[in-house]
Amino acid sequence: MVDFYRFEHLERFSGCMHAVTMKDTSAPFSLSLALHTGEEKEQIAVNRKMIAESFGVSREWCFVVADQTHSDNIHIVTKKETRGWESQESAVADCDALITDQKGVVLCVLTADCVPVLLYDPEEEVAAAVHAGWKGTKSKIVAKTVRKMQEVFGCSAENIVAGIAPAIGKCCYEVGEEVAQHFFDLREAFTTRGDKYMLDLSFVNKQQLLDSGLQKENIKMSGICTACEVERYFSYRKEQGCSGRFMSMIALL
Template sequence: MTADESLQLHYPTIFADFPTLAAAQSTRYGGVSQPPYDSLNLGLHTEDDREAVLENRKRFFAACGFRPDQTAGSHQVHGAEVLKVDAAGYFTGYDALITDQTGILLTVTVADCTPILLYDPVRRAMAAVHAGWKGTVSRIVVRALDAMREHYGTEPADCRAYIGTCIDHCDFEVDADVADHFTDTHKHWDEAKGKFLVNLKQTNRDHLQQAGLPGQQIECSPYSTFSRHRDFFSHRFEKGKTGRMLAAIGLRS
C-alpha cells in the first residue's frame, strides 16, 4: 500500500435515499503514511508523522464533501458520554457525537472497535458512535439515541443505522473478565481456542432494535478489521502499532 493508491472508502447503502447526507468509513488505502501506518492513517494520537496524518484527513474529508474546519471529533476514552455538537471542533472525553446542524461532519476513530452511524431523516439529526466493548456494554448507541430524542425529538423508528467494520465475533477472543459482561446470546466458548468469542456487531444491533429501530433499517458491515487487516487497521492484529480509520456522517451545505 503506497501513497499513489486511490482513496477507497466504504459508503453505507442504508443512507442511499438521502443525497445530501455524507456517510463513510475509511480503509487503509489512498494516503501518504509510511509503514506501519500505510497508508491512510487518520489517527491524530498515533506515532505517525503528523503532517502525513493531516494530509490523509484532508483527503478523507474532501471525499465526504467537507473541509477540515467543518469537522467534529473527540479524543475518545472508551466511555459512554455523548456530546451535542453545535459547531465544528475537537473535543475530549466523548465517545458519541450528535448534531442536527448542516455543514458539520461528525467523526469517530476506530481500529477494531465498532463505529455506528445514525441518521434521523425526519428531524435531520445524526450521530457518530464509537463502541468498544466497554461502550457496547454501557449501551452507548442507545444513549446516543436518547440524546437525539431529548435534543431533537428523534423517534428511533424513524432512524437508519450503519454498524461499521470492526473486529468480528470469530476474531474477538476474550477471557471471562470481558465475556462476563455479555449475555449468552452475544458470546460463546471456543474449546479449541480456550477463549470466549464475543459478537460486538450483534450486541449493538440488538441494542438498536430493542430501542425501536426496525431491523430492515439497520445495515451491518460484513468485514472484520482483524481478518481483513490488509484492508483495515487492526489494533489487535498489529499489536497496537498501526493506524486508525474514521467513520463519519454529516449533512452537506
C-alpha cells in the same frame, strides 16, 4: 481519489453524506487518520486533507473529532466549528459519541477493531457517530445516543437509520470471562473456545439498537471483520497493537 466503504441504505438519503475510510498503502502510514498514536502529525494532516477532498465537502464544512476514552459520554455539536481535526488538543474531550443537527458538520470516529455506528434521522435531520469498544458496548453507549437524540431533538427511534461499520468479528475477537460476563444475558453474542469466549460486539450493538426501538430493516451491518480484512482496515488485535486508525464519518447536507 480515496476509496470508501458506504452503506447502500444511507446512500439513498439526499440529506446526509457518510463514508468509512480504508487503508491505502500509497499514503503516509497507510492512510492512518489518528493524531494521538505517535505518527508524524504533518503526515496525518496530509491524509486528513486527502480524505476531506475525497469526501467532497467545501471549505466551509467543519470536522469534529473527539478524544475517545471508551466512555459513555455523548457530546451535542450545536455550532459549526472544527474540533480535533487540525490538532488533538482541540478535540472534544472525554467523549465517544457525537450528535448534531447542524448542516455542514462532519462527525468522525476513529477505530481499529472497536465498533463504529453511524445514525441518521431523516425526519428530524439529526446525525450521530458512535465509538463502541467493549466498555462502551457494556455501558450501552449506542442506546444512550439514541435516547439523547430523542430527548434533545425529538427523534423517533423508528425513523432512525443505522449503519454498523467494519469492526472485529466474533471469528477473531477472543476475550476472557472478565469481559464476556458483561454480555452473558445475550447468548447469541458469543461462542466458547475452551476457557475463552469469541465475542460479537457488532451483534450486541445491533441488539441494543433494536431494543431502543429502531426497525430491523433500518439497521445494516457491514459484515466486515477488521482482523480478517486487515489489508483494507486497521486492526489493533490482528496487527498486535498497531497505531493506525480508520475513520467513520457522517454529515447533514
